[in-house]
Amino acid sequence: AQSVTQLGSHVSVSEGALVLLRCNYSSSVPPYLFWYVQYPNQGLQLLLKYTSAATLVKGINGFEAEFKKSETSFHLTKPSAHMSDAAEYFCAVTSNDYKLSFGAGTTVTVRA
Amino acid sequence: GAGVSQSPSNKVTEKGKDVELRCDPISGHTALYWYRQSLGQGLEFLIYFQGNSAPDKSGLPSDRFSAERTGGSVSTLTIQRTQQEDSAVYLCASSLFQGKDTQYFGPGTRLTVL
Secondary structure (H helix, E strand, O other): OOOEEEEEOEEEEOOOOOOEEEEEEEEEEOOEEEEEEOOOOOEEEHHHHHHOOOOOEHHHOOOOOEHHHHHHHEEEEEEOOOHHHHHHEEEEEEOOOOOOOOOOOOEEEEEE | OOHHHHHOOOEEOOOOEEEEEEEEEOOOOEEEEEEEEEEEEEEEEEEEEEEEEEEEOOOOOOOOOOEEEEOOOEEEEEEEOOOOHHHHEEEEEEEOOOOOOOEEEOOEEEEEEO
């Protein structure tokens, strides 16, 4: 069985501030982990993925995430928020090779 | 290149009617997935195709839901005798191969059952 927990359904940050979105997973086998972003009325766009290579993963738009096995975490960060980062973010895990299990999502608002 | 496309983008139907949702995956992608996104349930896996076969239909909510894929390409998700609880955004994704390849998502079909 596999599952993901995203802590915080809403995060509000000031423009230029650090963005930190938390994701913890459970998996009975080594997981692959993903962060997707969803802009209003659009589908999901991949930000980055962890596939058991480097534990620090860099993605698009300045985002990165670190896989910490001891903490079963895969938190997403961006050093400096931009207005265009306002969106909903989903963490997902797969360990059975195809079925993605998603967290509940975190909505990010960016204050000017 | 072209991404995953879905049609229609919006569908409003009356309770009890049948609906068909279409997905065109990225050309050459062998695996195709359907997910459902609703306020109460979040993002849920529905069904997975490898080629034209569906090895895992475990996420289909009831026998009113069915899906097929033809020619290793286009897929159709059919919901018979729609109910109000079927209202959701239905997302399709494809990946090059099965396994842990990245899944690329389409824009979704928003289904509203009145």
